[in-house]
Each structure stands twice: as structure tokens, then as C-alpha cells.
Amino acid sequence: MAIEQGIWKLAGTTGELPQKLRPTGLADEGQLEEQIMQDVSILNRDWLLIGRQVRTGFDKLIDLLALDANGTVIIIELKRDKTPRDVVAQAIDYASWVVTLADYQLIDIYQAFAEKNSRPHATLEEAFQAKFGLSLEDVTLNDSHQMVVVATRLDASSERIINYLNDHAQLSINAMFFAAFEDQGNHYLSRAWMIDPDEPAQPAVSKAHKEPWNGEFYASFGDSRPWGLARRYGFIAGGGAAWYSKTLAMLSEGDRVWVNIPKTGYVGVAVVTGERCRADHFSVQTEHGKRLLPEVATATEYPHIHQAIENDEDAAEYLVPVRWLASFPASQAFSEVGLFGNQNTVCKPTTPKWEHTVGRLKQAWKID
Template sequence: MTIEQGIWKLGDKPEKLKPQGLADEGMLEDQIMKDISILSQDWLLIGRQVRTDFDKYIDLLAIDANGTVIVIELKRDKTSRDVVAQAIDYASWVVTLADYQLIEIYQRFAKSYQRPHASLEEAFEDKFGITLDSVSLNENHELVIVATQLDTSSERIINYLNEHAQLSINAMFFAAFEDLGNQYLSRAWMIDPDKTPQTSVKKARKEPWNGEFYASFGDNRPWELARRYGFIAGGGAAWYSKTLAMLSEGDRVWVNIPKTGYVGVAEVTGERCRSDAFLVRTDHGDRRLVDITSVSEYPQIHREIGDDEESAEYLVPVRWIVSFPTSQAWSEVGLFGNQNTVCKPTTPKWQHTVTRLMQKWHLDTPELNY
């Protein structure tokens, strides 16, 4: 299928503008940098000449309002088949990217090319009117080949991948024209963009556990009491309390309050125990926490649970290395989050999260380094 583009000047007699070959297909990259709507008004450019782990460079990288990542590859002086194969190769790398890595790609891009927004969060909200944390980054991806023309074999390959391999790959053809010294571009999609399949991404990439535990301190539990007396907690059902047993004396745990942010890191000083047996040190000696708190302060430990071990509240004693009130909780897009009360994360995002928290809280001390 050959796509022919033309522009006519309207008047008494339509006059076809003179086609002008693109001296350098790479000039499109500069034009796209200035205005991404040349390709699509629904995209946000986040990277240029993005280096992959196998030391190749993606021409342009973009995302849309749904968090879909778009790999944009210019044909330049490559053969048609080579550029299609290269785009698919790049997709094999893009599919592994965690959201924090996309955020870092944008930060480098913004710094190198003086973009109006320094962070992806700001750029995304300005472009689409919604917050970045309201979408799932890189759950889908698309490939777009930018060229003046492709051979028929490459076009057949692109159609096959869309129809039978459910890979969202498309081509955009550009043509240049001249009129009275003015230059114009026209474009045409090979396939209607609304008809290309969405490529779902299942990111199962894992890393060795780094020895750091994650804890979720939620369900309206009294964070200030936990800071004062040194504990993390979970209960109400076995699913919430049993993971606390993963913690042993000497373990380090990073604490997050869901929908609020990270609030502290602590060293575990004892084993999990039921709340009615949890002792805290006071000016009058060791006392049971349940005896020195009111129902309004900590309702979960004042419920009548009797011998129902599964619904009981459980606590683990800790020594806070640092902790902060909820007003100083810290969060940013790309940090690890989980509903489990305690877990041992093995995703790349977890190492990134610990590194960012250490930077944020100035915890670059020898005992906190791996």
C-alpha cells in the first residue's frame, strides 16, 4: 500500500503545491521537539535520545493521559525492516521500566532541553489536567515509526503485528511541500490510531530482596502513639496481623501510611505480641499499653476479642531511627506501596524507594548503607 500525500492551493483553479523531499529526516525530530502535536496533541514528550541498557538510543519517548508509553523511532537512513525491528527491540526494554525510571528519564530530558517543567508530575498535570499518581504508568505501550515512506514488506509486517500479535505498532508518513518560499509538512497515519490494539504490560521483573522490610500503618491507627511508645501494628483479621511475624529483632522497617506517605524507619527490638500483653516504659515503670490509653486514643486494642486470636490487634516493638508526624509525611510518584502490613519487596521500585527515603531523610550514615 503506497500512501501519496498532496496539498492544493484553492482558487479559480486548484494548484498542487510542489513536493519537496526532506533533505534530512532528522529535521522532523527538531520540529517534534518544538511541538509534539505534529505527531499527536494527546501526547507528552518525556525523552529524546534515550539510552537503553543495551547502549542504543530511542529517538523520542512520550506518554499519553492514560500513562501509555509511546516509543517514537525515526527511519533516518535505516532500511525499513531495520527500523521496525529496532522499534520492537526498544519495546523489549521499555516494558521493563518502572514508573520511577520514567520519572528519571523525564528529569534528565527536562534539564538537558530546558523544558518548562522540571518534574514529570508538573508536566503531566499541566498537559492533561490530572495528577500523575491517578494513572498507572507503562501498563501499555505503543510503537510509532516516523518515515517518508516504507517498503511494502515492512507495511505487511506492521499490519501482521497489529492484527495477529496484538502489538500496537503504527507508522506515520510525512511529506514536505513548498510554496513561494514557505515550507509545509503533511502527515498521514498508516493505520487509524483508534484501531491499533492496546499492548498490556505484565511487569514481573524481580530483584533480590535488599534486606529492608516495608510496613503499612493504616486503618486509622494512632500514629502519634506509635511514635511515642515505639511500635508498629496490625490486626482485625489474620491477613493483617500475621505478616508482623516476619519481623525479628534487629530488622529494619520503613513505614508508610497509605494515601499519606512515608513517616519513619525503625529497628525492630522484639517479637510480635498481642496488644493486651504489649508493655511500654513509663515514668512509673513498665505498663500495658491498653491500661494507659483510652478507647478514643486506640480503639483497636480496647475491643472485646477474648480468645479470638485472629481478630486481635498485634504490635511489634521498635526503636525509631527517624519518625515524623503525618503533617511531614513524604511521598512522590514512583515510591513503593503495598496493602500488606509487612512485606519483603522484590521489585526494582523498592530499592529506589529506600534510596530516595535515605536521601530525603539524610540517612547516609554507615550503619544504614548496604
């Protein structure tokens, strides 16, 4: 599947034709790496860079390392002068080293990176908190990892290899293509993914033992959101960035979801009754008939929903309607050592701990 990127300037008046911008090409991937260092959102707005030219245990250099909010390590390898198939093989080789890293080693990698590159945050804890609004103590670092190959193009053989590794070898590897354009002295960069990175089912290579998914979804309900309103009107929520809201799209009508408030405990189980929608479009039943949620929830009660009205699609707040089978005030949350937790707003857990968690909740709440 060859990917060709183009940019057109739209005509300003009727009768004019769109003008295709002139492709200029990148001088080299090193030039692109410098741009990524300035702003990692060129790759993904939900990543935190933690390393550049990271030396492995077998004396090779990984171009870039990043983390997402779930603690997943992303290995980013630029094609440079390597053949397409070599860069894919090299990314897998690097992953064989990354999978062995302990959390303290990642912390050390970031500290060296921050010192050398004058990053605004000296420690990984500070950088993680600033980027994601989460404490590093709330995530498990390097429980899983992903590989991304960055190139201007790949040959058909390399694309077949990447698809095979994802589909049949349970490896999470993707490719990202960049192209440069020029228009009247202005320079532009375009990006295309080989595999949609927002696809909720996209796996990550995990070190943990996996079991067949039991069909029960997990949801994290942020403690800054109004749990009382969610119980009253029947919804779960996520937003502020695409990473937090996109997994809500995994839920479909009829799905069962168990809801956890991080650091508080499990507070409910529900059946999904509709699809994900923007919070400012979400209607609820009141004694005066159906009304939009922003009309019945004040800015003090639910600041996210009023901010969502002004935000772009990625940063907006999103809700999924549910019918509660059981729900409890946060003060009555169920919490004990050994229960499953995750930073994703919604996920399909495949660890032994999830089966245990659902069993304990059913027992505690007397649910079949």
C-alpha cells in the same frame, strides 16, 4: 498500500484550476525531530514528550519517548538511514527494554530530558498535570506501550509486517508518514497515519494479564462535570481534547456501561440509547418539551457545554445518551480497594480486576 501525500491550493476565482504545491522533501529525519521537539502535536496533540535519544540497557538510543494521559509509553523511532524493515525491528527491540521500566525510571528519564532541553516543567508530575490536568498519582505508568515508526515512506513489505503484528501478534505498532511542500517561500508539512490512531479498538501492548472482555463498558465521568445533570437528563460525557471524547464513539445503542467518578467512586450503571453527539446539539426532554441542553443548563452548572459551542470539533464537549438502570448522588458513590479504574473516558477492560468490579457493583446495587 503506498501512501502518496499532496497539497493543492484551491482556485480563488471561477475558471481557475487548483494548483498542486511543489514537494520539497525533508533534508533528513533529524530536521523533522527538531520540529517535533518544538511541538509534539505534529505527531499527536494528546502526547507528552518525556525523552529524546534515550539510552537503553543494551546501549542503543531511542529517538523519542512520550506518554499519553493513560500512562501508556509511546516509542517513536525515526527511519533516518535505516532500511524500512530494520526500523520496524528496531522499534520492537526498544519495546523489549521499555516494557521493563518502572515508574521511577520514567520519572528519571523525564527529569534528564527536561534539564538537557530546558523544558518548562522540571518534573514529570508537573508536566503531566500541565498537559492532561491529571495527577501522576492517578495513573499507572507503563502498564502498556505502543510503537510508532516515523518515515517519509515505507516499502510494501514493511507495511505488511506492521499489519501482521497488529492483527496477529497483539503488538501495537503504527507508521506515520510526513511530506514537505513549498509555495512562494512558505514551507508546509503534511502528515498521514498508516492505521487510524483514533480507532477506539486500537490495542496497546499490556504487561497485565488479560481475560476475555465480558461485554460491559467502563466510563470515567470527570469530577469537574455536573453529575446531577447527567443523572437528570441521562448522559455520560467527555471532551476538551480528542483523547477524552473519541472513546465515547465506542458505545452503541444497547451497550451497558458502568460509570465511575475518579477519586469518588462508582455512581451508576446505564444502557446506551443513542450515538455520541456534540454537547451543544444534545436535546433533552423537559416539562416544556424537547430543548437543547445549553438552553436548560446554565454556564455555571455546565461550563464545558457552553465552551463547546465556540470550540473546534476536537476540543468540543461530547455526550452519549443513556437510560439509567441505577444511579446515585456522588455522596453515595461505591468505592473500595481493588476496584478497576482508568483514565480513558470509555474503555473495554480485559483485566481480572474488571470482572471483580462488575461483580461487586451488581452485588452492592442488587442488579442482575
